[in-house]
Each structure stands twice: as C-alpha cells, then as structure tokens.
Amino acid sequence: MTAADRPTGPRGTSAPATPAQPSFRGPVDSSRVPRYAGPATFARLPRIDEVGGAADVAVVGVPFDSGVSYRPGARFGGNAIREASRLLRPYNPAQDASPFALAQVADAGDIAVNPFDINEAVETVEAAADGILGTGARMMTLGGDHTIALPLLRAAARRHGPVALLHFDAHLDTWDTYFGAEYTHGTPFRRAVEEGVLDTSALSHVGIRGPLYGRKDLDDDEKMGFGIVTSADVMRRGVDEVTQQLRERVGDRPLYISVDIDVLDPAHAPGTGTPEAGGLTSRELLEILRGLAGCHLVSADLVEVAPAYDHAEITSVAASHTAYELTTIMARQIAAGRETQG
Numbered sequence: 387m388t389a390a391d392r393p394t395g396p397r398g399t400s401a402p403a404t405p406a407q408p409s410f411r412g413p414v415d416s417s418r419v420p421r422y423a424g425p426a427t428f429a430r431l432p433r434i435d436e437v438g439g440a441a442d443v444a445v446v447g448v449p450f451d452s453g454v455s456y457r458p459g460a461r462f463g464g465n466a467i468r469e470a471s472r473l474l475r476p477y478n479p480a481q482d483a484s485p486f487a488l489a490q491v492a493d494a495g496d497i498a499v500n501p502f503d504i505n506e507a508v509e510t511v512e513a514a515a516d517g518i519l520g521t522g523a524r525m526m527t528l529g530g531d532h533t534i535a536l537p538l539l540r541a542a543a544r545r546h547g548p549v550a551l552l553h554f555d556a557h558l559d560t561w562d563t564y565f566g567a568e569y570t571h572g573t574p575f576r577r578a579v580e581e582g583v584l585d586t587s588a589l590s591h592v593g594i595r596g597p598l599y600g601r602k603d604l605d606d607d608e609k610m611g612f613g614i615v616t617s618a619d620v621m622r623r624g625v626d627e628v629t630q631q632l633r634e635r636v637g638d639r640p641l642y643i644s645v646d647i648d649v650l651d652p653a654h655a656p657g658t659g660t661p662e663a664g665g666l667t668s669r670e671l672l673e674i675l676r677g678l679a680g681c682h683l684v685s686a687d688l689v690e691v692a693p694a695y696d697h698a699e700i701t702s703v704a705a706s707h708t709a710y711e712l713t714t715i716m717a718r719q720i721a722a723g724r725e726t727q728g
C-alpha cells in the first residue's frame with residue numbers, strides 16, 4: 387500500500403494504525419533493586435507526588451483504630467500491608483492483566499486522623515476522600531478499622547450517587563451504637579443506610595458467621611435491604627454460584643467493595659481485632675473478587691488488619707493480594723473505558 391492508498395481521517399490526515407497507548411510509571415523493578423530495599427509503598431508503586439500528584443487509582447492509608455470494640459492495632463494495618471506487598475509482581479495471571487501498565491496506580495500516603503476524637507476523624511477521612519475522588523481517581527483505601535467505611539461511602543456517594551455495596555466480613559456491622567457511640571467499627575453500614583448513601587436495592591454481606599446479640603440483628607439488617615451470603619453458603623454453594631449471584635445483584639451500578647480481613651478464617655488471617663472461627667479461605671475470597679471483574683468498581687477499602695496479632699505476615703500477605711485483585715479490577719475498567727471513548 388502506498389501513502390496515497392492509506393485510509394484517511396475526516397480532515398484528510400492519515401489515520402494512525404493504533405491509537406497511542408498512554409504509559410504509566412509502574413513498580414520498582416525487583417530484578418534490579420532488591421524488593422526488601424527502601425521505604426515501602428503499596429506494590430512498590432510510585433508515590434503520588436512522583437507522578438505529578440494525580441493518579442487513576444490512589445492507594446491511601448488510614449491509620450485509625452479508635453472505633454474498635456475489642457483488640458486495637460488496626461492503625462498499623464496499612465503499613466503492614468504495604469510491607470507485605472513488596473512481593474507482588476506486575477502481571478496478574480488470574481485476571482490476565484498488568485494492572486499498573488493499564489492505569490496509573492500510585493501510593494497517596496496516609497490520611498492523618500485524630501486518634502482521640504472519632505467524630506473529627508470521620509470528618510477528616512470524608513474531606514480527604516472528597517479531595518481524592520474529586521481529581522477523578524478511584525480509591526483503594528487501606529485501614530484502619532471499619533469505622534472509616536462510613537466517611538468513604540459518603541464521599542463515594544457524593545460523586546456517584548448512592549452506591550451498591552459488597553461487604554466482605556464475618557460481622558454485619560449494621561449495629562446501632564456501642565456505649566452510645568454512633569461511629570464505631572460495628573456500625574458504619576447502619577449509618578450509611580440512614581444517611582441514604584447506599585443503593586438499598588444492591589447490598590450484600592459476604593462471609594457472615596458467628597454469634598450475634600439476638601435474632602433482631604438479622605431482622606434489622608434485612609429491613610435495611612441487605613442480603614446475606616454466609617461463610618457456610620460459600621462452602622456449600624461454591625465460589626462460582628455465589629459470585630454469579632453477587633454480580634446479578636450489583637448489575638452495572640457504581641459499586642463500593644468493603645473488605646474486612648476478618649472475613650477470612652483466623653487460620654488465614656489471625657492478625658485482626660475481632661476474629662471469628664469458620665471463615666473463608668484466602669483462595670475463596672480472591673476467587674470471588676476475581677469473578678467480579680467488569681463490575682463498575684468506583685472505590686474499595688480493606689480494613690481491620692492488626693499486625694500485632696499476625697504471624698509470619700499471614701494476614702498482611704492475604705490483604706496485599708486482596709488489594710491487588712481490587713486494584714486490578716479498577717485498572718482494567720479504566721483501560722476499557724479509555725478504549726470505548728477512543
């Protein structure tokens with residue numbers, strides 16, 4: 387084909403054979419710089435200031451655990467996950483994607499929150515999340531205890547409208563108050579329903595198990611609109627059937643995924659504050675998440691990693707892989723959106 391034969395664009399210019407692919411700054415190359423060297427960022431990715439202060443996916447820490455009802459220590463979770471994530475590699479075979487080449491994923495550091503004033507902490511997280519989502523970024527937040535889901539959901543809803551929620555947890559976290567306190571790690575999703583930040587036609591808990599205060603806990607939860615996939619359901623029905631059900635419930639709504647690491651069995655995640663026997667395996671959790679690829683995931687959190695109770699980084703490694711699957715879903719979707727826009 388000569389130049390004259392080439393198809394031309396509307397203004398007579400030669401149409402490029404393939405649109406230019408944007409390039410993104412990825413992780414430090416672990417074949418050149420030992421993976422245990424240097425300060426930890428999530429997956430050895432650049433800090434957000436190293437990529438011009440903006441990213442497609444911002445990985446953000448929230449070192450806060452003043453909302454817990456039992457063991458403290460989740461304030462150290464984000465940094466434990468960053469440390470454990472040094473071993474992640476750039477290609478994710480389970481989703482056939484190199485997430486950090488598809489979108490700019492960067493570590494946005496920590497939100498500095500007041501450990502002595504929960505109300506102020508909730509406001510600080512909400513304002514910081516507004517700022518990050520306002521740049522057009524999606525958030526992958528590393529907790530911190532589950533209290534932080536409320537301000538994160540408020541910010542997500544301010545940007546997208548009421549969001550669908552998939553909540554992976556041993557616990558319902560739809561209780562009313564503890565010691566009269568409204569903002570705790572056992573109450574974020576009741577507050578979120580009350581405030582109208584959730585799309586109540588698309589709410590599911592996954593991995594629920596363990597003793598409750600009373601039957602009313604379940605009745606209240608159902609009235610709020612939640613469906614429950616128990617930990618035993620995952621075992622009996624299997625990952626594929628459960629994932630299909632979750633996908634149908636969520637549809638193409640803007641989706642928030644909240645993962646409390648205690649959804650995993652204490653054998654798979656001992657490093658957490660309120661452990662419950664009989665949980666998911668890390669394999670089950672990762673497979674369910676992979677099966678959610680293609681959903682419109684706008685933000686996610688991973689909370690309740692308390693490294694003081696961990697052994698050999700079992701919990702923080704599982705958490706780092708969980709965050710990796712979630713960021714892969716986001717990066718794939720960002721790249722797909724870029725392609726449809728041309």
Ligand SMILES: N=C(N)NCCCC(=O)O
Nearest residue numbers: 455532557571572660690
């Ligand atoms: N969000 C977590 N991890 N736990 C909530 C447990 C609340 C309770 O102690 O009843």
Ligand SMILES: [Zn+2]
Nearest residue numbers: 556557646648
């Ligand atoms: Zn929990």
Ligand SMILES: [Zn+2]
Nearest residue numbers: 532555559646
């Ligand atoms: Zn929780």
